[in-house]
Each structure stands twice: as C-alpha cells, then as structure tokens.
Amino acid sequence: MKSSFQSARGRAIVGEARLYVPPEAISGDRAVIEGDQARHLISVLRKKQGDGIVLFDGEGMECTATIVRIERDLVVARVESKKVRERPSRPTIALYVAVPKGRRFDLVVEEATELGADCITPMVTARTVVKLDDRKISTKLARWRRISVAGAKQSRRSTLPRINSPVDFSTATEGLSESVFPVLARAPGESTPIYDVLREMKPAHTEVRLYIGPEGGFSREETEIAREAGVRFASLGENILRTETAAVASIAAVSCFLSSPHLP
Helix, strand or coil, rough: CCCCCCCCCCCCCCCCCEEEHHHHECCEEEEEEHHHHHHHHHHHCCCCCCCCCECCHHHHHHHEEEEEEEECCCCEEEEEEEEEEECCCCEEEEEECCCCCHHHHHHHHHHHHHHHHCCEEECCCCCCCCCCCHHHHHHHHHHHHHHHHHHHHHHCEEEEEEEEECCCHHHHHHHCCCCCCEEEEEEECEEEEHHHHHCCCCCCCCCCEEEEEEEEEECHHHHHHHHHHHEEEEECCCCCCCCHHHHHHHHHHHHHCCCCCCCC
C-alpha cells in the first residue's frame, strides 16, 4: 500500500521536513503533530528528538520548530519562530472540474494545488459519467484534502485550497457577481485563445473562475446557460485534451498570466 504521503502520481515527498498541522495544533511555543503526519515524520523521514522541522497550518502561518518528544503516533515540538506568508496580491483562482473516471481527479487536486488554485470544486455535468454516491462523498473529500496537503508540501505553499462538495453545472454558474471573471474551456474553433480572453480582465475582478467539462464536452443546454451567465469561452490550444489535462493547462495559463506585470 502506498504511503499517505505519496503524491497522486505515486512519488514520495522528499527533502526538507515540512509538515502540515491544523491551526489548533499550534499553541504558543508548542506544536503537536499526530496521526499520519507523525508516523511520516518518525518512520519515513526518520526524525529524532532535537531535529528541526518546518510546520505550516494551511492558512498562511509557517513555523520552525524543534522536536522535543516522540511517541508512537505523536510528536511534540517546540516552536522556535513564526511567520505569516502573505497571500499573493492577485485575484483568487477557483477551479470547477467535471469529475473524471477513476482517480484522475486526484491528479487534478494535486496539480491545481501546486499551481496555486485557491478553491477546487468537483462538478457534475450532463455528460459526466461518474455517479457520485452521497454516502461516499465525505470519504472522497477527505482523500482530496489529504492530496492537497501533499501538493502544498511539494510546492512549498503555506495555504491549502478549499475543496468543496460537488455541485451541478447550473449551480456553479448562477448568480455570478461582477467581481468574478468566469472562463469556460472549449474546443479550438469554438472559442478564443485563453490568453486573449484573460486580457479582458479588469482591476475590479477579484476571482478567476475556470470551468472544465467532461471528455464529451458541455452539452448545448449547458453552453447556453454559460453564455447567458456571461461566461467567456476559451481554448487551450489546437489539441483536444482530457479533462484532467485541460484543468492543469488552464490553471497553469491563468497562474502565469496573473503573475505577469502587464495586468491592467
């Protein structure tokens, strides 16, 4: 069985001992690491009492700490310093993705986390093949949140994206405020290159919302719903992409664009 701290691609997270702990696990100069994180620290990274580690709480706080006690499933550390890493002063990136078959959404979560997504929402569309069982949603969400932690560790980000419960496409596009810049990925010839679309952004836009459909594409009715909601249609190049590829390509393009000094 793979370690809980392998990525969705199966690689181990190596290098600096950098661990996620929830905000409540850090109190004053004391931090408590439990469960999988503690076992990873002890059994995989082979850390000992007196070793230094880096902790992040998923909300922007990073701490350097020294291990002072090790038990079977628990590590206690003394916090040596704290700093808050300010969030980049750019619009937030919200990714809405039609859930693909198998565990391919795992890859979407990991890569989107590494590329800077602030919010990831699984989406159900007219042509979505996967049937999401309400009884299993909580298990899937917990898995995706663990994968987002692995992505944050890999990319050295100190915040975690919010992983939302699934929504249908009409819900995802209704009531869009003027501060949202909505973009839907479509096939070449049916849309404008994504960089040209992004150049339409205004300073008032505080969120870029990306919609990625299933491999069969959005239905005609969904396309009209999006058009009426003011969603822009963007292409990601000349080739037809799988859902997870389109998700990664679109968020990479947006992240790169938003880091450009040429924003309006």
